[in-house]
Amino acid sequence: MFLALLELRAARGRFLLMGSVVVLVAALVGIVSGFTTGLGDDTVSALRRLPATHVAFASGSASDQFARGLVDDRTATGWGREERAEATPLGVTLTRGTTGRGTEVDLAAFGVVPGAFTDPGADAGAPLDAARPGGIVVSRRLVDEGVRVGDTLTVDRLGITLDVVGTTGRSAYGHVPVAYVTTDTWRRIRFTVPGATARPAELPAQYSAVALRLPPDAGAAALAAADRRHGTRTVTLEQAFAAAPGYDGERLTMTSIQSFLFLIAPLVVGAFFAVWTVQRTPELALLRALGASRRRLLGHTLAQAALVVAAGTATGGALASAVGLLVGAQVPFSLPATTLAATLGAVALVGLAGTALTLRRVATVDPMTLLGAAR
Amino acid sequence: MSLHLDALTVTLGRGDSRTTALDGFGATFRPGVLTALVGPSGSGKSTLLAVAGALLRPDRGRVLLNGTDLAALGDRERARARRERVGYVFQSGNLLTGLTAEEQLLAAASIAGRRPRALRARARELLTEVGLAHRLAHRPDQLSGGERRRIALARALLLEPELLLVDEPTAAVDRSRAEDLAALLVRTTHRYGSVTVVATHDPVVTEAADATVDMLRPPVSASA
Numbered sequence: 337m338f339l340a341l342l343e344l345r346a347a348r349g350r351f352l353l354m355g356s357v358v359v360l361v362a363a364l365v366g367i368v369s370g371f372t373t374g375l376g377d378d379t380v381s382a383l384r385r386l387p388a389t390h391v392a393f394a395s396g397s398a399s400d401q402f403a404r405g406l407v408d409d410r411t412a413t414g415w416g417r418e419e420r421a422e423a424t425p426l427g428v429t430l431t432r433g434t435t436g437r438g439t440e441v442d443l444a445a446f447g448v449v450p451g452a453f454t455d456p457g458a459d460a461g462a463p464l465d466a467a468r469p470g471g472i473v474v475s476r477r478l479v480d481e482g483v484r485v486g487d488t489l490t491v492d493r494l495g496i497t498l499d500v501v502g503t504t505g506r507s508a509y510g511h512v513p514v515a516y517v518t519t520d521t522w523r524r525i526r527f528t529v530p531g532a533t534a535r536p537a538e539l540p541a542q543y544s545a546v547a548l549r550l551p552p553d554a555g556a557a558a559l560a561a562a563d564r565r566h567g568t569r570t571v572t573l574e575q576a577f578a579a580a581p582g583y584d585g586e587r588l589t590m591t592s593i594q595s596f597l598f599l600i601a602p603l604v605v606g607a608f609f610a611v612w613t614v615q616r617t618p619e620l621a622l623l624r625a626l627g628a629s630r631r632r633l634l635g636h637t638l639a640q641a642a643l644v645v646a647a648g649t650a651t652g653g654a655l656a657s658a659v660g661l662l663v664g665a666q667v668p669f670s671l672p673a674t675t676l677a678a679t680l681g682a683v684a685l686v687g688l689a690g691t692a693l694t695l696r697r698v699a700t701v702d703p704m705t706l707l708g709a710a711r
Numbered sequence: 712m713s714l715h716l717d718a719l720t721v722t723l724g725r726g727d728s729r730t731t732a733l734d735g736f737g738a739t740f741r742p743g744v745l746t747a748l749v750g751p752s753g754s755g756k757s758t759l760l761a762v763a764g765a766l767l768r769p770d771r772g773r774v775l776l777n778g779t780d781l782a783a784l785g786d787r788e789r790a791r792a793r794r795e796r797v798g799y800v801f802q803s804g805n806l807l808t809g810l811t812a813e814e815q816l817l818a819a820a821s822i823a824g825r826r827p828r829a830l831r832a833r834a835r836e837l838l839t840e841v842g843l844a845h846r847l848a849h850r851p852d853q854l855s856g857g858e859r860r861r862i863a864l865a866r867a868l869l870l871e872p873e874l875l876l877v878d879e880p881t882a883a884v885d886r887s888r889a890e891d892l893a894a895l896l897v898r899t900t901h902r903y904g905s906v907t908v909v910a911t912h913d914p915v916v917t918e919a920a921d922a923t924v925d926m927l928r929p930p931v932s933a934s935a
């Protein structure tokens with residue numbers, strides 16, 4: 337270790353340069369990872385928090401099912417009669433509203449049956465109540481945007497007036513904060529035409545999907561048979577994320593950026609250590625001539641790489657977290673400590689893998705080249 | 712206690728550049744004696760030092776250092792012999808860049824598995840002995856060629872090796888410096904009782920040496 341540190345100090349300029357590159361790569365990976373999680377949450381957190389295992393869509397549409405497909409009441413009740421299945425209709429639609437105090441908000445209205453497993457309840461105020469059909473429970477970000485319990489919220493253009501009865505935690509769909517309403521209210525929002533005044537009873541008894549809770553051992557064949565009976569296409573909750581607007585595209589973009597960074601990291605570190613090893617071949621030959629074992633040279637090359645990579649990724653991680661703190665309020669950025677640690681661990685590992693490329697060269701340095709220099 | 716070289720044959724290079732650098736060379740070197748190794752350029756002096764110092768394995772023959780045949784050892788054991796038993800001053804390229812004179816010595820201690828801190832005082836003593844007390848914190852690029860060689864000598868002496876090998880210590884050094892270096896080598900050899908072999912062209916060194924071995928007329932030779 338003594339020698340490794342002496343060498344580090346002797347070449348501190350180069351190692352600092354290398355360290356800063358690692359810092360930047362690690363920070364970039366961290367930031368991209370924060371945006372991946374943040375954007376993902378912003379698109380599907382409302383779905384993720386549904387305590388459902390599966391979602392049944394109307395058969396016939398393969399993308400954007402929440403917006404395109406409609407299932408009717410019978411489908412929901414039919415699914416509910418399946419053995420060991422719980423089913424409840426779910427409405428999802430994007431809309432806009434204005435509070436009595438003039439705050440304008442975008443919102444994703446989630447229609448749920450009060451008391452069903454999809455009902456989020458309320459952290460503050462009162463939960464949805466079938467007896468008070470005009471109630472709305474808003475999620476955290478709407479509260480941040482200025483919507484309060486007790487406000488009235490008018491759905492733009494439709495003139496439907498709702499009472500904010502409660503609030504619940506962070507929940508978003510398609511980059512829009514979610515508000516929960518009863519299925520009846522949801523049908524009014526979804527099916528009322530601006531200007532027309534249809535009574536709820538005259539509106540179609542249809543919903544975006546059926547949220548399902550199926551036993552863990554539900555087989556694919558049984559699922560397919562049930563789908564045929566009810567005219568639906570059932571996917572797991574996770575697969576249903578893809579039905580959220582933009583989810584797949586965003587993920588693809590972010591993961592490809594991340595993959596490139598994971599490719600770049602070992603190449604950068606590897607290239608640096610390759611140049612560094614070639615540069616100090618005469619010194620390695622001298623160390624071998626003085627009796628240093630191969631293992632020792634490998635050990636201290638690795639120790640140096642590990643130190644630079646570890647210090648670099650740690651600093652990069654701190655930088656990414658700082659960026660997260662700075663921009664987290666304005667943009668969807670979420671970098672939990674575990675994600676950060678896992679990401680940085682991966683960066684450090686691939687970085688070290690890059691050094692491994694040069695280890696062979698270190699191991700095969702011939703001490704006799706020193707005599708060549710002396711001739 | 713001695714270095715006994717027995718019927719050493721060394722060929723270097725491959726194909727057209729293949730050269731027989733040593734051909735059945737034999738000689739015995741005694742402890743506490745500085746032997747000057749002389750012979751024209753290309754006669755195999757450096758090659759002989761490399762073989763004696765366990766850097767190069769001969770094609771044939773034995774290198775008996777106090778009874779162990781260094782030529783018969785494996786790669787790992789030869790590395791161990793180099794760090795524990797041999798002090799080697801190369802003709803050039805002796806020092807590690809960026810390290811101070813003192814650190815050059817401590818690095819060697821660390822390679823040999825010794826605690827650098829425990830040898831710091833000794834390192835300073837040796838550097839003083841080679842006349843570099845005022846250069847402890849200088850790095851190679853801040854030192855003259857002769858000073859660099861004296862540091863290498865101090866480093867070779869740090870662990871009191873049984874065998875001290877020095878290649879052309881006075882090349883490109885003025886006469887008075889050469890005399891100082893030769894005297895230093897003789898003095899340390901006598902003091903530490905090492906088997907010392909110095910490859911040289913320089914009459915200053917040959918005159919100071921206790922014995923001389925001529926590459927062209929080795930004392931014990933077995934023709935291959």
Ligand SMILES: Nc1ncnc2c1ncn2[C@@H]1O[C@H](COP(=O)(O)OP(=O)(O)OP(=O)(O)O)[C@@H](O)[C@H]1O
Pocket residue numbers: 711723724725728729730731732750751752753754755756757758759
């Ligand atoms: N790698 C090599 N491949 C082929 N031949 C070599 C190689 N290294 C040295 N030789 C040859 O081996 C012979 C002995 O070389 P060596 O360096 O031992 O001579 P030397 O006596 O030290 O010469 P000098 O006084 O010039 O330092 C020379 O003829 C040299 O050309």
Ligand SMILES: [Mg+2]
Pocket residue numbers: 711756757758878910
């Ligand atoms: Mg030579």
